[in-house]
Amino acid sequence: MWSKQWGNVCMGCVALLLTACTVVDLDENGKPIMPVDPNAKASFDNQTPQQIAQQTWQPRVIDAxxxxxxxxxxLAKLLKTPTATPQSVFVRLTSPVERVDSSNAREQQLVINLNGEPLAIQIGPVIRGNAIRDATGFKFEDFTNQVQFAxxxxxxxxxxxxxxxxxDASWAGKPATVLMAVTLNSGQLQNAAALALKQEAP
Incomplete structure (x- = not known):
């Protein structure tokens, strides 16, 4: 009698355990594929800044x-209502190129017209400022290794x-579409950095 009851209890436990189990898909090596927690914070602890940039370039920069x-x-409306602290945003503009400034070979700029004013956009090979990083929405506290963020x-x-x-200089006078990141500070545009450039038909 006791043995039969114990057996029924054991069978009930097994059934309960099986009911609580979730079927998990296996990869090609037979290892379980665990779903990504949508609320989990990305971990960059063991990655270099270069690796982070390469890994997140498409989703956090280009797609965004x-x-x-x-x-x-x-952009004009945003400039008229400046925030207390600088903010960086993504911008897409199509405009004739006024000129290509190559006077500094390491810090070349593409100059376009924005609402009647010239806007110099950095095209490298050296780009300065934090516009791209800050436009992605990354914040200081997202990183346990603060050197990475810097x-x-x-x-x-x-x-x-x-x-x-x-x-090169042949871009001057021709329309181009520029996707860029730029920092807005006290109603001024700073550190505009090109993300993508495309010449358009005249």
Whole structure:
């Protein structure tokens, strides 16, 4: 009697355990594929700034910029209502190129017209500022290794240059579409950095 009851209890436990189990898919090596926790914070503890920049370039920079880039009108409105602290945003503009400034070979700039004013956009090979990093939404507290956060700007700036086409004086006078990151500070545009450039038909 006791043995039969104990057996029934054991069978009930097994059934309960099986019911609580979740079927997990296996990879090609037979190891379980665990779903990604959507609330988990990305961990960059063991990665270099260069690795972080390369890994996140498409989703955090290009995809985000294409989805959220401001046009010239939205940018103008934002400039009229400056925030207390600098903010960086993605912007997409199509404008004739006024000139290509190569006076400093290491810090070349593409100059376009924005609402009647010239806007110099950095095209490298050296890009300065934190516009790209800060436009992604990354914050200081996202990183346990704060050196990574400090150096991520330079890594992103170098990554941007890798994806830009060769620009020379022949671009002057021709329309171009520029996807960029820029910092707004006290109603002024600073450290505009090109993410993608495309010549348009005249």
């Amino acid at each position: 910029a294409n989805q959220h880039a401001l046009d010239s009108n939205a 150096q991520l700007s330079r890594a992103y700036n170098r990554e941007a240059v890798k994806h830009l086409p060769k620009v």
